[in-house]
Amino acid sequence: MMLNKTMTNSTEKNKSKINMNNVFDKLGVLIALIILVVVMSIFAPNFLTTSNLFGVLQQIAVIGIISVGMTFVILLGGIDLSVGSTVAFTGLVIGLAMRAGIPVVISLLIGIAIGAVIGCLNGFLIAKVKLQPFVATLGTMTMVRGLAYTITNGQPVYQLPDFFKNMAGFIGPIPKPVVVMIIAFALGVYTLKYTKFGRYMFAIGGNKVASKLSGINVTKYEVLVYVTSGVCCAVAAILLTARMGSAVATAADGYELDAIAAVAIGGTSMTGGRGSIVGTLIGVLIIGVIANGLNLLNVQQGPQRFVKGAIIIFAVMLEVIKKKKRGAN
Secondary structure (H helix, E strand, O other): OHHHHHHHHHHHHHHHHHHHHHHHHHHHHHHHHHHHHHHHHHHOOOOOOHHHHHHHHHHHHHHHHHHHHHHHHHHOOOOOOOHHHHHHHHHHHHHHHHHOOOOHHHHHHHHHHHHHHHHHHHHHHHHOOOOOHHHHHHHHHHHHHHHHHHHHOOOOEOOOOHHHHHHHOEEOOEEHHHHHHHHHHHHHHHHHHHOHHHHHHHHHHHOHHHHHHOOOOHHHHHHHHHHHHHHHHHHHHHHHHHHHOOEOOOOOOOHHHHHHHHHHHOOOOOOOOOOOHHHHHHHHHHHHHHHHHHHHOOOOHHHHHHHHHHHHHHHHHHHHHHHHHHHHO
C-alpha cells in the first residue's frame, strides 16, 4: 500500500515537473519574441505601424499553415522536406484546372486531393517501405518540383478568376489568409489536446516500439500525419496562389526551411514526442518578425537565409541541452 502511494506521488511530481518545464519553454520563446519586437521597432521605425504589422501577419499566414502540419510530422519523429514543392505543384494544378474552365470549388478540391496524395506517398515510403523520413521527403521534394516545371515548361499560370483571387482579400482590416491561419492553429491545438489522434502523436514520437506493443497502429498514424501535412500544404497553396494572382513552379521555394525553423524555435523536439502548436505559432511569429525587420533594414536574401539556418541550429542545440538536463534530473 505504502509502495503504491509512493509511486503515485512520484508520478505526480514527475508530471508536475514536465508541465512546469513546458510552461517555462513557452514563456522563454514568448519573451524572445517580445525582445525581438522591441529591437526591431528601435532599428526599423516603420516596424510598429498598423499596416506593417498586418503585412507581417499576411506574410506568415502561408508558412503558419504549413507549420501546423510540420508540427505533427516532427512530433511523430519525422520530417517533411517536400512541403515547398507540394505548395508549388498544388498551386499549379489548381491554376491550370481553373483556366481550363473547371469550377473554382472543384478545382480547390482537386488541389486538396493532390496535397493529400503527395502526403500519402510520403507516409507510404516511410511507414511501409521503411525509408528514412529525410531521404523519402527529399526524394518527393525533387520529384514534385520537377513535375511542377514539367507541366508548365516553367511558365507561370495567369488569368485566374477574380472570385478565386478575392480569397486572399480582406475581412475589414484583417487579411483572409490570417483568418485561415488562426483556424488552422485552433484546429491543431484541439487535435493535439483533445483527440486520440493527438495523444497517439506524442506516444509514437516518444517511443514507437512501446506504442506498437500497446496496440497502436503506428503505420496507419504515420501515413495519416503525412497526409495531414500534405493537406495543410494544399490549403497554403490556395492562399498563396490567390494572393499572387498566378501560379509558378518556383513558388514556396525554401518554405520547408521556414516551417522547420518555426517548429524548432517553438520548442518541438526534433526527435519527436514533445512540443505544442502554440509554441509553433510563436515560432512562426518570430520567423515573420525577423524576415520583415531584415527587409525593412534592406538586408539581402542571402544573409536572411544564413540567419534562418543559424536559428534552426541554435534552437536544436537548446533542445539537446534541455534534454540532457531532463535526463540528469
